[in-house]
Amino acid sequence: MTDDLVLYTHPMSRGRITRWMMEEIGAPYRTELLGYGGAMKGEAYRAVNPMGKVPALRHGATTVTEVAAILAYLADAFPQAGLAPEPGSAARGPYYRWLFFCAGPVEAAVTNKTLGVEVPDDPRMRGMVGYGSLEAVLDTLEGAVADTAFVAGDRFSAADLYLAAHLGWGMQFGTIPKRPAFEAYVGPHFARPAAKRARDIDDRLLAQAGSAA
Incomplete structure (x- = not known):
């Protein structure tokens, strides 16, 4: 350590x-x-x-x-x-795009939906909401991950980690629907050795916290 x-x-x-x-x-x-x-x-x-x-x-x-x-x-x-494409490479743009799409529109839209926050069906109001609608966010995300293993170039990156984590968590707890494209994208990433190690560590810590309560 x-x-x-x-x-x-x-x-x-x-x-x-x-x-x-x-x-x-x-x-x-x-x-x-x-x-x-x-x-x-x-x-x-x-x-x-x-x-x-x-x-x-x-x-x-x-x-x-x-x-x-x-x-x-x-x-x-x-x-x-x-875990990041080379600066200046063609994959660097998509890497930033999807990393921060997840941090912005995905996070905001899913959180608002979970809390029951509804965007008024008024073009003036909807224009104030950066993500537009949850369906628009999910459809855009599906288009990014459908039929591909990686969203930025030809290898796993931090953008894939972030997207897979959000999708996996959301599908597990019902805040994101289990679309086939999402499940197909998340599965191989969650099977990575580092992902398994991380889950094991945190699950063990969570169990210890529960037993000490």
């Missing part, structure tokens, strides 16, 4: 996505587990992330929050892992 690379997380949070990325890059890291409410909202952790939420990453003197930003940062900080 090392203090140079630290993941602040909780095993039932978006930190599971970052955990997967940590396992993909293969660098030694230390985990700081934070409970909801107490430690996560405490003064010490707010010095790391003033929002008082996880995940967060500390790499030496650099602190990064927000899942998409953490993934993009790690992909560039550890190029030997091959």
Whole structure:
């Protein structure tokens, strides 16, 4: 373990996505587990992330929050892992496009739907909502992943990790419908050794937290 690379997380949070990325890059890291409410909202952790939420990453003197930003940062900080297309390559544009499409429209549309927030059927109102509608977001996402293994170039990238994690989580909990294209895309990515290791780690931590409660 090392203090140079630290993941602040909780095993039932978006930190599971970052955990997967940590396992993909293969660098030694230390985990700081934070409970909801107490430690996560405490003064010490707010010095790391003033929002008082996880995940967060500390790499030496650099602190990064927000899942998409953490993934993009790690992909560039550890190029030997091959999780980002080369800068200037034809695949770099799609890589950024789908990484941040997931962080923006997908996250917002799915969250709003889950909370029962309905966009008024008024062109003036709908124009204020960046994602337009949940169906538009899902249809666009389906077009990106249908009949392809990777959304940016010819190899797995942090964009695939993020999309697969969101789709897999959403289909598991019913916030995203189980479209055949989504299931076909997610399956091979969830079967990656790093994905399995990450799930095993967080599932074990979650079980330990439950037994201690």
